[in-house]
Amino acid sequence: MTANELEKLNDEYGIREQLVFTDGPGGLITAEISNPHGEATIALHGGHILSFRPSGQEPVLWLSRNSHFTPGKAIRGGIPVCWPWFGDHPTDTDKPAHGFVRTAVWSVSESEKLADERTRLKLSIADSDETLKLWPHRFRLELDCTVSDVLTTKLIATNTGSKPFTCGGALHSYFNISAVPNILIKGLEGCAYKDKVDQYRRKVQDGPVSIKRETDRIYLDTEADCIIEDRGMQRKIGISKNGSRTTVVWNPWIDKAQKMADFGDDEYNGMVCVETANADTDVITLAPGGTHILESVIRVEPWAGNV
Numbered sequence: 001m002t003a004n005e006l007e008k009l010n011d012e013y014g015i016r017e018q019l020v021f022t023d024g025p026g027g028l029i030t031a032e033i034s035n036p037h038g039e040a041t042i043a044l045h046g047g048h049i050l051s052f053r054p055s056g057q058e059p060v061l062w063l064s065r066n067s068h069f070t071p072g073k074a075i076r077g078g079i080p081v082c083w084p085w086f087g088d089h090p091t092d093t094d095k096p097a098h099g100f101v102r103t104a105v106w107s108v109s110e111s112e113k114l115a116d117e118r119t120r121l122k123l124s125i126a127d128s129d130e131t132l133k134l135w136p137h138r139f140r141l142e143l144d145c146t147v148s149d150v151l152t153t154k155l156i157a158t159n160t161g162s163k164p165f166t167c168g169g170a171l172h173s174y175f176n177i178s179a180v181p182n183i184l185i186k187g188l189e190g191c192a193y194k195d196k197v198d199q200y201r202r203k204v205q206d207g208p209v210s211i212k213r214e215t216d217r218i219y220l221d222t223e224a225d226c227i228i229e230d231r232g233m234q235r236k237i238g239i240s241k242n243g244s245r246t247t248v249v250w251n252p253w254i255d256k257a258q259k260m261a262d263f264g265d266d267e268y269n270g271m272v273c274v275e276t277a278n279a280d281t282d283v284i285t286l287a288p289g290g291t292h293i294l295e296s297v298i299r300v301e302p303w304a305g306n307v
């Protein structure tokens with residue numbers, strides 16, 4: 001984007017003392033949001049929330065020090081938008097994992113200074129010749145994000161075509177933690193899940209989730225809120241959701257981390273993914289003109305820990 005285009009973007013959507021568009025990492029255009037309640041950075045590349053920090057708190061989202069910030073490549077960390085499928089394409093593994101919107105450039109469609117100084121930004125993307133080659137459906141996808149001491153993110157999918165389509169998706173959130181031995185993830189007790197590190201065997205979650213090895217679990221038919229209790233940081237991260245029946249918990253552990261160029265060898269210990277999704281048997285079908293909203297609400301809750 002030229003300096004002139006960036007200036008026009010700020011003229012149209014910038015908000016004095018709250019929201020400015022700038023050349024971010026790798027020259028990607030990012031929205032820098034800061035208000036009295038918190039701050040966030042959102043890249044137009046992928047509609048990707050890179051960071052979120054409530055005032056007075058440590059960063060809530062994790063971002064790899066080795067992440068790419070390159071057109072056409074996914075960013076490692078923050079909240080990747082996985083759509084219109086989660087994970088590998090159901091029938092063609094030559095297609096990009098987690099769909100194609102996280103590596104495409106989104107447009108700014110709205111910005112707003114809300115009551116009591118909260119900040120709202122809406123990005124959007126629609127079908128194109130490129131997307132139609134990968135997925136033969138017309139769509140509009142919007143990321144509607146409100147930043148305060150809470151990060152509210154809505155992924156709004158609309159079928160703008162003339163035939164129904166079925167889609168999965170996720171807000172694939174990476175969370176910043178003190179160390180994996182210090183955390184418990186609560187909310188998924190008793191939920192059925194598919195264990196990707198054990199040949200997708202179906203299991204039932206017994207008690208809170210702790211991370212002691214590579215963990216990659218697709219919890220199905222759950223609308224439950226989750227809480228990451230981190231006794232190392234003496235904080236809890238609350239993740240509530242709407243329009244989502246799948247929660248995915250992922251930590252690559254050592255071997256997988258070492259195999260990923262965009263993931264530091266030792267970084268597995270400082271992160272965990274708790275993803276707000278619709279995947280596997282929870283995918284959704286949209287009729288022509290239909291809309292679906294996948295929402296996640298992320299907040300830091302006071303520590304009253306006894307873990």
Ligand code: TA6
Nearest residue numbers: 074087097098196216248250275
């Ligand atoms: O959400 C967990 C997962 O599906 C893992 O299986 C792992 O592949 C992770 O997503 C990251 O995928 P990515 O394509 O971003 O490397």
